[in-house]
Amino acid sequence: MPKRALPLLLLGLAWLLPQVAQAESRDADALNPERLETLLYQDCGSCHGMTLRGGLGPALPRDRMQTLSPEALTHIIRHGIPGTAMPGWKALLSEEEARWIAEHLQTDNRLKTLDD
Numbered sequence: 756m757p758k759r760a761l762p763l764l765l766l767g768l769a770w771l772l773p774q775v776a777q778a779e780s781r782d783a784d785a786l787n788p789e790r791l792e793t794l795l796y797q798d799c800g801s802c803h804g805m806t807l808r809g810g811l812g813p814a815l816p817r818d819r820m821q822t823l824s825p826e827a828l829t830h831i832i833r834h835g836i837p838g839t840a841m842p843g844w845k846a847l848l849s850e851e852e853a854r855w856i857a858e859h860l861q862t863d864n865r866l867k868t869l870d871d
Contacts, residue, residue, distance in 0.1 A: 791855050796865075799856075802840065807866045811840055816871070817864035820857075828857035 796805060802812035809815075820828065832853040835843035844853065 786851055786855060788855065791852055792859065795856055795859065807864065808869065814866070814869055815860055815864070816866045816868050817861060818868045820860040820864060825854060825857045825861065828860060829853045832856055 796807070799812075799815075800807065802810055803815050804810040807815040823831075829850065831841070833843055833845040833848060833850065835841045848856070
């Protein structure tokens with residue numbers, strides 16, 4: 756991991772600590788799209804860019820997300836990518852929540868292509 760990546764990752768994880776407590780107290784069966792969209796553009800955006808155009812992590816435009824299956828994206832969201840700065844979010848997101856984010860990236864993503 757590059758030296759500059761570690762402080763960014765630690766900052767992102769520190770920012771998530773209050774959300775961990777909130778995740779433990781919420782009903783695991785309740786899907787909250789507003790919270791998930793905020794999580795996507797704020798938390799994921801801390802690495803992928805607030806507009807998903809990239810940063811520490813790669814850009815996440817809709818056309819690129821459509822090259823993967825929803826199941827593959829869900830797996831990446833929940834388990835991360837070994838050897839990269841992409842952490843797994845399994846402790847914070849249910850399978851259903853990760854699937855919602857995956858489908859959102861493929862269908863309702865504000866960034867359609869990198870040319871937008």
